[in-house]
Every structure is written in C-alpha cells, then in structure tokens.
Amino acid sequence: MHLNGKAREQMSYDAIVIGSGISGGWAAKELCEKGLKTLVLERGRPVKHVTDYPTAMANPWDLPHRNRMPDAFETANPVATKCYALDEATQQFFVKDADHPYIQEKPFDWIRGYQVGGKSLIWARQTQRWSDYEFQAPARDGFAVDWPIRYADLAPWYSHVERFVGISGNKDGIDSLPDGEFLPPFELNCVEKHIQKAVRDNYADRHVIIGRCAHLTKPQAVHLQQGRGQCQSRSLCYRGCPFGGYFSSNSATLPWAAKTGNLTLRPDSVVHSIMYDDKKGSGRATGVRVIDANTKQMTEYFAKIIFVNAAALNSNLILLNSTSSRFPNGLGNDNGLLGRYVAFHNYRGSLTAAFDGYENQYFYGRRPTTAFMPSFRNVKKQETDFQRGYMVAFSAGRAGWGRGMGQEGFGAEFKESLLTPGNWSVYMMMQGETVPKYENHVRLSPDQKDPFGIPQLITSIGYDANDEKVIKDFLVQGAEMLEKAGCKKIASYDDNRNPGLDIHEMGGVRMGHDPKTSLLNQWNQLHTCKNVFVTDGACMTSVGNQNPSITFMALTARAANYAAAELKKGNL
Secondary structure: OOOOOOHHHHHHEEEEOOOHHHHHHHHHHHHHOOOOEEEEEEOOOOOOOOOOOOOOOOOHHHOOOOOOOOOHHHHHHHHOHOOOOOOOOHHHHHOOOOHHEEEEOOOOOOOOOOOOOHHHHOOOOOOOOHHHHHOOOHHHHHHOOOOOOOOHHHHHHHHHHHHHEEEEEOOEEEOOOOOOOOEEOOOOOOOHHHHHHHHHHHOOOOOOEEOOOOOOOOOOHHHHHOOOOOOOOOHHHHHHOOOOOOOHHHHHHHHHHHHOOEEOOOOOOEEHHHHHHOOOOOOOOOEEEEEEEEOOOEEEEEEEEEEOOOHHHHHHHHHHHOOOOOOOOOOOOOOOOOOEEEEEEOOOEEEEEEEEEOOOOOOOOOOOOEEEEOOOOOOOOOOOOOOEEEEEEEEEEEOOHHHOHHHHHHHHHHHHHHHOOOOOEEEEEEEEEEEOOOOOEEEEEEEEEOOOOOOOEEEOOOHHHHHHHHHHHHHHHHHHHHHHHEEEEEEEEEEEHHHHHHOOOOEEOOEEOOOOOOOOOOOOOHHHHHHHHEHHHOOOOOOOOOOOOHHHHHHHHHHHHHHHHHHHHOOO
C-alpha cells in the first residue's frame, strides 16, 4: 500500500467518478459544474483531444500496412479484430486481448477501449431517445422487473444532454421514437428516399427516417464554446476527430469539467474495488482502491459520493470485487442478483439487394449516419410469437472508382472504366432487443487473476429461442420491404456472431422499485449504499432496441444533479 502522511486529506474529494467514457464524462461535467471537487479515475492511458489522434489526417499510403492489420496481430487478437472499427489507423484505441483477459463460459466478444475518453472515441454516434413503450415493456410483457422511471422523468434530461452534445436529426413525429433537440439533419439519397416512399405506401406502422447522430451539422454557441467545429463528413471518426465534429468525452465533457477548476483526472488508474464503511449504522462507501497501471502500487482515494461508470461489464466486475463483512458477495448484493440479467443487442441478421434505376443519379460526399426504421414489432401490444422487436438500419450506394481496386487491368480503357459508377446496391441490418434473463450473467473467477491481481470476469451470456425468432422475423420482413421497393437479388444472412460484438452490453446492476429484485433505485443509487451511483449500461433494467448511449448520458446527468443536491442537503 502506498502511504502518505497526509493521505486522507490529500486523497479526499467530494466525488469520485470511475471511468471517463460517455457516461463518466457526463458525471464529471455535472458534478464539477455543481462545485464538487471531483476525481475521475481512468484505467487507460491519457489521450488529449486533437494532439493524441495520431492517424486523424493520415492517408492510406501513410500507414505501414495501408490500414490493414498484419496477420500476426489478428492471430494474437482474435476477439478485438472482430470489431468493424478496428484497423491500423484506430488500433491504438482498442484493448488488445492479452491486456485484460477474461473467461468465456459461453462465447462472448468483449470489445473495450481503455484510455481517457474510453469508447466515446470509437462509438458509432447514433442517438435515439427511448419512449414509454420501452420503459413500460417489462411490466407489460412480464420480463425483468418494472422500471422505476418513465419517459417523463428522463425527457428533460434528454434535452439537456442533446443541446450540449449536438444531435443531427429530423423532428419526425413518431410516438415510439420521441423527437429531441436537433441540429439540421443529413439527407437520404435518391434510392433511400425511394425505399422510404415504398415503405410508407405499403405499411401504416413503419417509418423510414434519416439516422439521428451526435454530429455538428450547424454548431451552436455552446459547441463553439467547447472548441468544437462543424462535422466534415470525412467518415474517419474512429481515429478521433480533430475538428470536434462528433461528440466525445475528450472534445466536450471533460474539458468543460476542467474549466471549472474542480476536476482532477487520473489516468493509468485501475480500480480494484470500492471501500465500504463497516462501522455499524454508517451504510456508506468511503472511497476507492486504485492500482497504478505502471507501478502496480495501490492507493486509496476517499469521497462522499462515488459514480461507477466503467462500462457495463467492468462496473459489474468492480462491484462484485468490492467485498466487506457487510457485503461478502459484492457491494449492494444482498439479493444475489449482482451480475445477473445481462442483455445486449442482436445484430446477427442482415440483407443485401441490387436496385435497377436512378442510373443518372449519384450522391455527394460522405455521411456519418444511415436510414433508420424504428421498431414496428410488439410496440403497443403483443402481436407475434416472440417478445419485443428490432430497429432496422439500411443504406444504398453505388460503387464508384474504388470498385476496380481488386480488378486486374491497365491502360486508358481500364482507367476509364473505374470512373464509371457501378449499379446501386442496398445493405440492411437489424438491431434487436434481447430480453434480460437470470441465466445471462457475469461473475468473478475464484482462481484466475488478471495482470493486476484482480479476479478475471467470467462471461456466461448467450442467445435464446426468442432471439432466434426475432432474427427470422427480421429476415422475412426485411426481404419483403426490399421486394416491395423494387429491389432484386435479395439475399439474407445470419452471421451467427457472438454476443458482445454489438458492444451494447447492459444490465447486471439493474434499476427497480424493490431492493429484493433490483440493485438500484429510481435515482441510480444502490438501494443499500446510498452514496454509490451506477449510471452506465450496467444500470439498465431492459435494453430497448435503440442505440443506448444517449440514454446513458441522460440517466447520468439526472443522477449527478440529484446527488449534488442531496449532498448539499447533508443526505449523503
């Protein structure tokens, strides 16, 4: 243990935030703005906005392997290399398989980003609000437990977050996908608009919209104050955006928190556990044990309130490892449900198709989003032989000059052929809701440790019969919609990917009304340890079908403001 004569005083803060990603950055911003001296602990290395995006402006020929990963890397990293966003220009933002081992009791691809900013540097930036149809679903359909909040509780916090983040989108007037505070939208291209019209003409309950995304199409004053600029539609986002065109902790919330003078950011800090005051009647956590990633020394930091935002599975790991005489099975785990009811999004189904027509039209530039269709299955009542539903995303495009990159040839005729656009094609994918189940869980290994001496996480998470039915329905309905739009050569695929590759794992520390069946209350507080809050994906009672990040951010902002107010009242 690293000791200091004035350790308690020098290591004490009003608040500690574990994790600097999307939710951790929001916790830091809100707490610092409320005047709380806040320590943010990040297990990864420091990454500064702009200066630490080494490949942001690189051309393919500037990279040693022309943006492909060598075979040796793929052999050493069979999990990480499955991620669509990992390539030679982005690999520095992904955890390599050997760096943080875990045990797959069932196949699970755990994609992680350990650095300041976490996965906010490499997220897909799609942002859709939940509606009451999602918050009411468990109680209505009889799974998980009832959410302790409803859309009305979160709506003002969605707005609060959206105005700061900057969300591009249309006000579409769809009750199952509430409108928000939007910047000007990106546009659908001509074939996407054709499919949009065909869907509208043939289905009363299906709506095609342009995707809502965290990109600045028209920066407002608050975005300029953050030092961010307009999105350049470069489609190089996963390298880190030097323009600040998309939202990340590095470009927005962490610098904003730092401006208050109340932020202390400590990278290379691997959280071992949360300390609990075992004194009778206290009922409070006292601080956090941290292992220095470089020296392996352990230090204790103290705070009045603690926010756990390490990303869903790591937050479960930390809480499970936070044992005491009061909580021998993990902090707050009186009911034995910590780590249980983990769920995720189902991405297995996809379709491709060809489209004849619009040969005289093309599209201009790139776009950081696609066409989306809100869920139309079991939205207002149970209608099928499976529970819940799925969002649909699709895009249409024409092969341009790059279509000839794999072809052989030379001379003027060959070069001229590369300038002729190819035919239109369509790609469609699903984002399905999975139902949380007790059997889908994570737990700590009793004997296997990671390089820091912390128990390895065991993942036991899989698909079930309901998930298979959802996939089958999407493939049938997707093909039908494409056919009605005049598409040809429609092909369907089930890639049988492992859970985890969706990177939308949620649950394990779910919210609920009753301490007997949930871990957190309506304010994201542990029922049995009121000064510990969990506001990342671990807190989710169910997973909906929408991209989850905007909901994590709204829950975090709401909880942080509540925590600051309660602390001021002397209740924490």
